[in-house]
Amino acid sequence: MTLDELEAFIEAIEVYRDCTNVTSSSSTTSTRYLRGLPMLLAISDFLLGVFCLPFTLVGQIYRRFLFGALMCKLIPFLQAVSVSVDVWTLVAISLERYFAICRPLKSRKWQTQCHAYKMIAMVWILSIVLNSPILIVSDLQPMRGNAFKCREVWTSLELERAFNLGLDAGLLLIPIFIMSFAYSLIVTKLWRGMRHEIQHNFKWQRHCFS
Template structure:
C-alpha cells in the first residue's frame, strides 16, 4: 500500500497512528548520506543517458547510409531513452528524496506517464526489430519493411503506448492531506478501488515486460539457429561480410533485450510486491524510501547503457563516431595552424616601433670644388 493510499484510508477512517501523530513528519525520506549516494547514482545515469543517446540520434540523423529500417528503430529507441533522461530521471529523484511533493500536479501526471510510454515504446520497438531480423534472415525471399513502413509502425507503437498509459493521467494527481496542524501534499495514484489498481498493474507487467520478453525469444532463437547453420555448412571463406554484420546485429539486439529484462525486473517486482504482497505500514515505508529509488535507478540505467551497446556492436555507428572525432581533431589542428600563420604574417608586416638611420656628419666631409 502506497503512502497516498495509507493517508486516504487514515483520513476516511479517522484512526490514530503514532507514526504520523506522535512525531513530526520529516522533510526527507532518507538520511543525508543515503541521499548523497542516490544523487551521485542518478547524476551518473542522467549524464550517460543524455550524452550517449544524443550522440546516437545525431549520427543516425546526419548519416545517409544509416537511414534504413533497423537504424530507424534504433533511432526510436534512442529518442525514447532520451525522453526518460530529460523528463523522468531528475523528477523521480526529487520525488524519492522529499516526503512532500514539490513538483506540482502537472509533473505528477507527466513524468510517470512519459516513463511508462518510453518503456512500452522501447519494448514494442525491440519486438519489431526482432521480427524484422527474423524475416530478413530466415525468410529472405519475403518483402522487407521499407523505411516508410517502419516510420508508420513507429507511429503506431507510440499511439499504442500512449493508450496503454492513458489511465495514469486520470488516477495520478497531487492531493493534500491534513495531518494534525500540517498539510501534506502527496503525488500518487488514487484508484477508485484496489481491485482496479491490481488489475492495471498485472496488465502492465504482462503487456510491457513478460509477454514481449518471451515473444522475443522466438525470432531471435530461430534467427540464431539459421545463422549458425549457415556458417557451419559453408567454408570459412564463403562467410561474407554481410553475414558477419547480420550476426553482430543479432547479438546486439539479443543483449539489448537481455539488459532490458535484467534492469527492469527489480522495479516490476516492487510494483507487484506493493500491489499483491499485503505489506504493512513499516514495510511499505521501507519499500518507498529505500528499495524503490534503487530499483528505479537500475531501470533508468537501461536507457544509459543502450547507446554503448549500439556503439560496441554496430560497426557503422562506431566508424561514424571515429570519423566525427577525426574531423573535429583535424579542424582544430587546421584552425591552430591558421592562427599561427596569421600571427607570423602580422609579425612580418608589422611596422617597427622605431627606425633610425645614422647619416654621416656633413661638417666632417671634405668640400668639393665647383667646376
C-alpha cells in the first residue's frame, strides 16, 4: 500500500468514525425510547437468576423438590418466560438497529416512546403465551421415601414433541434467522458506505497530488 493509499484509508476511517458518531447521536436522539429494551434484558436476567439458580441448586443438593405444587408450576414457567424475554428482546433490538441504520428517515416517524412500550408489551405477551403450557403440565411426581420431583406430565407424546419443536423454533431458529438477517444487512450497509468513502478519498488524494 502506497503512502497516498494509506493516507486515504486513514482519512476514510476518520470520516467513517465521524459518520458513525453522527449516526449514533442521531439514532440516540430518535431511539432514546429503546433504553427500555436493555432494561428489559436486565429484568429478565434478574428473574432468571432468582428463579433458576437457587431452586436448581437446592434440587441438585437434596435430589428432590421441596417447594410445593404451586412453585412446581411457577418456577419452570418463570424460568422459561425469562429466557424467552431475553431472546425476543435481542430480536427487537436487532430490528430497531436495522431500521435506525438502514432506514433512518422512515424509522424516525414511528420510533417513539409509545412504540417502545408496545414492543416491550409484545415481547412479554409473546413469551407468556408461548410458555403457558408449562403452567399446565408441570406437576409433582412421587419418588421413593415420600419425596417428590417436579416434572412435566403430558397427556400424549405427540403434544410434548409438538411443544418442544415449537419452543425450538420460537426460541432458537426464528430468532437466529431474524437477527442474522438484520445484522447482515447492517454490516452490508456500513461496509458499502465505508468502501465508497475510501474510494472517494483516494481519488481526491490522487487529484490533489497530481
